[in-house]
Amino acid sequence: MAWVSTLISYWEPTLAHYLLLSAAVFSIGLIGVMVRRNALIVFMSIELMLNSVNLSFISFARYRFEMDGHVFAFFIMAVAAAEAAVALAIVIHVFRHKRGVNVDEMQELKY
């Protein structure tokens, strides 16, 4: 039953678990940004990425028994909010012109 004990030893969450989780969610967010054609979904993926970063901040704060992580997470949330606001304003603006918000149609700045 050795594997059970090893399993148990992995059972309790350690710092690594939290970090792995945050990395996973970050990657999923990243893929979402790169793959989805709808602007809104892209913004949501960005929110995901921001959240995963927050998680890693918090887990490190917990690991070090300090509150800096929390402050930073707090700032990130503020920024995320501001960013979301501006992003959505842009989306509306774009929608008004192009009747669609697909990212790959917005190529005017190509040249």
Added chain:
Amino acid sequence: MEPLYADDFYFLGLIVLAPLLGAIINGLFGARLPRKVVDWVACGAMAFSFVFALISLQGLVGHAATQESDGGFGPHLTYTVYQWIFRGDLNADIAFLFDPLTAVLVLVITGVGFLIHIYSVGYMADDPDKWRYFAYLNLFAFAMLMLVLGQNMLVTFIGWEGVGLCSYLLIGFWYNDEKKAAAGQKAFIVNRVGDFFFILGMFLIFYTAGTWDYVELHEMATSTATVVQLLPIAFPAGLLIFLGCTGKSAQIPLYVWLPDAMAGPTPVSALIHAATMVTAGVFLLCRLNWLITLSPALMAIIAVTGALTAIVAASIAIVQNDIKRVLAYSTVSQLGFMFMAVGVGAFVAAIFHLMTHAFFKALLFLGAGSVIHGMHHEQDIRKMGGLKSLMPWTHATFLAATLAIAGVPLFAGFYSKDLVLWNSLANTHVLGIEGVMPMIEGAQNSLGALAQYLTVDVAPVVEDAGGEAVEVVSWALAVNWGVYLVGLITAGLTAFYMFRLYFMTFHGECRADEETKAHIHESPNSMVGPLSILGVLSVIGGYIGWPHFLARYFPEGLQPYVLGLEHWLADVFAVSNEFRLVGRFGESPYGPEAIAASAAIVIAGAGIALAYVMYIKRPELPGVIHERTTRIYKVLMNKYYVDEAYDFLFVRSTLWLGKASYWFDRYIIAGLLVGGVAFMTQSLGAVLSNLQSGSVQRYATYITLALVLIFIAIFYGVI
């Protein structure tokens, strides 16, 4: 009169300046001058030049009398016009040298040239571009005189190419006819091939001798100390210069241009292709006699080429039907004789034949010209005949010239041709330079080996003039016999085709069509005058070079005149005689000489008789022979297909090479290298351009990929 100053004899400059002035006047203002003035300017220029030549001759004779011949360069007058180039150790001035050899040549050129100018006044009377013709003719005379009078090889070369240019202008005189222009161009390019070799020979000489001045080179070649430097390059330099001469004097490899050069007006052929230009090659070899005698192999090559050219040209001349073409090939053949003489070392004979040939060949061409003039530019002898009665003067002079060229005794041709044949039999080659030979005796290196082989291993013993035993090279003997026999056969052939020409034009019934027959008339006096003078010359021309076995019967007082040319040129060719000439049959071999002369006379007679039988007695005979020997006839008719061979070998291959290199240039260098680089940069650009596709997501992907790669790179070390 004692020449004022032997080394600044300005008359030499005047000889050359007169035709130049004539050419410039006619060239620039000819079109506007009245026709008469053009004639006077041209003939006047030549007349002046002739007079100045006579003055210079007198000056030379006077100068020679005062000087004792110390075995050096002999009496000569020089005149330096100005300093052309003085670079480093090259001291090239435009300077003229007048020594016995040049005297003969200058007199021939100016004399015959003057007569031909008079003749062409009549011949070109009705031609609109007469002024241009006379300008070119004078320019030609200027260039020829430069060639002959030059004191260093550079001035000779300037004359050499100038003569080539003038022959190009004159042959292609009626340039609006495509064929004539092509003939002119062919002449110039073949001459240029000859010049290619000539220039290389000059460079080789300059590299070893360091100078081009004939007097300095002569001294260098005659003092045993410095001759050693010339010895190794004697063969290569001599060969190159000989190839240059073949270009100019139409010998075997480069003779193809002469027959086509008949496209020019007939007086041009007379002047250029009989009397002057073609003799330039012979003159140059005689001028450099001390160089070519240093290499026996070279002498043999010259003799053999001369003989071959003679026999080949003679054989082609037999079947030619165009009057001027027959004469052209006969010129090539006679030049072959001269080269034979040079090859066997009989330079005096070569110059003698050159002189007499100038007289009778010029006469033949002018005669042919007056025939053509009379028959309205009809040149095919099959349409002529029976002109004896219609053109008496032309007939008489033409007959005299034909007798001379055939070698009938008492006519000029016999004396010079006999001297050539006798010398080719009598002279043998041996490298007998005392002081040089013994030195190489023991030498192991290559040149020593050659000399060793030449003298010790092979040569049988032969008596030389001085009586001691002198080794003679066996293959040299074979060469001599071969050359003599070929010469004899050619003499026979010459007699045959000349009389064939004579009988078909002047005897039998007139085969011309009615319209031309009615029109035949004797040429005007301005044309007949020169003919008659040349006729006289081609008879008495030979009396200054009697064969030795006859000369000794003349009284003592006449001796200097009977063997005039020999004494006159003794100093010039002293070197080669003393170095290597060995009379094979002892001191005064009158017996063998008489036999050789009689053999020549018999052969000539046979030729004449054969021609008489075939063309007068039984005119159908040529037709019969024609059927049976059609194949040989066709080969001869097409000149052994030499023209086609040259065209294929050289012209077509050079053009093909040109096209190949043009293709190479366009596709390989421009296309592949330069174009390749352009194509690479372009395609690289295209690849990079689709990176900027404009879609934001693609950029995000690239960033991520880059990030991953960076991480891998950083931690690659750690793993």
Added chain:
Amino acid sequence: MVELTSMFSALAAQPMLAQAATGEGGFPWLTLTTFGPLLGILALVFMPRDQVEALRNVALLTTLGVFAVSLGIMVNFNPGVAIAAGEAFTFQLTDGPHEWIPALGIQYYIGVDGFSMWLVMLTTFLMPIAVWSTYSAVDKYVKEYMISLLFLQVGMVGALVALDVFLFYIFWEVMLIPMYLIIGIWGGAERVKAAIKFFLYTMLGSVLMLVAILYVYLQVGAETGTYSFLYTDLLGAQLSYTEQLFLLGAFALAFAIKVPLFPFHTWLPLAHVQAPTAGSVILAAVMLKLGTYGLIRYAFPLFPDALVVYAPYIALLAVIGIVYGALMALVQEDVKKLVAYSSVSHLGFCVLGLIAMTPQGMAGGMYVMLAHGIATGGLFLCVGMLYERRHSKKIADFGGVSKVMPVFAAFFGVIMLGSAALPGLAGFVGEFLSLMGASKSHFLSFGEYLFVTPGEDGSFFVMPQGFTEIVNPDDPAAVVTWGPEATAFIFTIFGTLGVFLGAAYLLWMFKRVMFGSIKHDEVRQFARLDAREIGVLLPIVLMIIFMGVYPKFFLSYMDPSIEQYLGYMDEQVTEAVERAAQDEDRPNIYGEVIVDSLYRGEAMERTEQVDNGWVPEGSMWDRAMEELQEE
């Protein structure tokens, strides 16, 4: 037009000009000649565009004015000037090194010597002819055309007289731009492609050269502490062998593209076919010469070690260029392309002469530059005239032109024969001297790659490198192996082949264009030469004849510079060969590679006998003054 002439006369009244008359005052002849055309440009800029005739006249007047000023150079140039011992060149009429960009050590320093004087005269002589010949050729944007031509002249003369390497580079680039415009705007059908190819090709070369210049500049600066672009300072650079290999490679490539040597010549036919008449005249006559001039001035003296190794390969390329160019010209159907390839071939002679490093070779190379400039300039003018009448460059479209235009036939004939190196005309002197120089050169040794030591048994021909030769009779074994001389003679053989081919293609073209019957009826309507065209061709024909008959006038001015240059190179090369001998990883140079010069050793005293008044003492002006005093 009026105000320009007044300006010149105002200039003349100046005291300085009077002082210049005495010749020794520091009158800036060179600066005036170089920047003279700028006055013209100034005048042109303020003139209205539509007065085409006035524009042309002003341009012509400017070029004539500049030519008049440049005559001042010729008059004041003193060939017999004392030689600066130990230096490669002695410069005259110099405009002293004025500080231009002191920080980088760039000075404005111009001067002229035997090499560059005649090229400057060639430029100023040909410019008026080129400008005058465009009266009928170019009629759109005439103002810009004239301005770019004048600007081109500034670039060319500047490059020739600049003694500061940076200044030289600037003028070198300034030259490119107007030429690019001339070809690009006023050219033929695919002019843009040709212009771009021309520009990029030359630019690539000159960029490499810039890198090399900077390298040497820094090297010298590091050594001597003072950073300066002055040519005389750069000459003192001590560079290692490998450095020299690359630097000479860069320099040689830049100039080879310009010359154009064999593999880099593909831009020339394109540029010439598309360029307008005046453009191709100037391009062929002067711009190509800057390549060869650059070789002598900048490439060879700076890097002797590398030169000894490069020389045979440059000579090889030159010889290939000669034969290859001639062969190409043989098969062209387009006259202008034929002339373009012919200039590739002719310049092959020039480079062969220069690289042979013998007095005759160097003089020949310089003379080919002048003769080719005049002759090919003339050829292009004639082709231009034919083009203006027939609007086609194909040889097949012509035939029998001499029947319709006899005077043109005469002029074209003389120019053609001049460039086909007929003795008595300009081309012959140059090519003959180059070939003669090449035939006796001891400089072109391929080193160990090709050299085979003679067999012991004294086998006669040990090719490909050496002929054995008995030196003195009493010691037959003392055999001198002609190492470099043998290769030189083989090159000469191919070079002479080029002379013969040269005659072939030019004559063939002449026959097809001028002689023969008139095949096309347009040819029948060809207008005869008008006064302007005769005025354009006459000076060229006279110059060709004068240069052929009396080369002493030109050669005597070049001689002192050539001899000094060869003396300097002789010193450098002997040191280089010694260095090569000691240094074992370098390919040792077999055979006796020497520069054949009459000067020996440091003090530059002549070893040969004193020349007999060949080089005139004092400039024309001084001699004229002396005669005045005598009467």
Added chain:
Amino acid sequence: MGFWEPLFFWLFAFGALITSCAVIVMRNPLYCALTLIADFFCFAALYVLLSAHFLAVVQILVYGGAIMVLFLFIIMLLNMRRVRPASRFQVHYAIATIAGIMMFLFAAWAILSAVDMEEVAEERERVAEQIEEVEQEEEEVALRTASAIPGPEAPVDAPVLYADVNELAVEQAYAQTLRAWRDGHATPSDHKYPDFDPDRTYELPPSLQPDPEQAHVVPGREGLYGTFKPVSIMLVNRFVIPFELTAVLLLASIVGAMILAKRRVA
């Protein structure tokens, strides 16, 4: 260790993973938004497990409440319907996913290589023994939050078994560090910025100087960790510059958003 805490952790971890995958996979943006909200809840729960209570709340408030509402509003405003799947398989989508996965693998590899599992196992046994000892000594054991994240060595004199500490232990450890700061043993920025140059004095302008006493005041009530008080103190003391800048940022974004989204009048 405890049973529930790990359970909750795994529960919410998988919850977060699944919802975030759902967000990027779903076709209909409305469903995406809703799953995202669920995802935020899972995150909030994880924060709680990490005893960051204040942030859990803020998370729900800010993200769930504000941002997602904004998103839903926008989705409703633009009434986005179900978008058809991308027409053709674009090659760069594949590359993108691969890139994403590689990013994750790399991060995982980096993390795991930093954590030495044996070490964790030993910690685990050591903690297990301590727990048994504690159980035998029957001390008062507060709610055991067995999130035994192997931290640094146990604080100097604290009796508490840091491995099995619960809220109380976290509190004491935090107070311990605050006291250390106050006594000057270690400065707040100690070993935070390894290449920070300590001797270079970094002087805040007087106005921003933290009030020496007030900075390290340990508020009355124990149990500060995870609450808002330390955050607020730090906000106005050490992080006052970022705080002000965030204010400016928010202002700018509001103005920007308003301008962009306003319908053009002209």
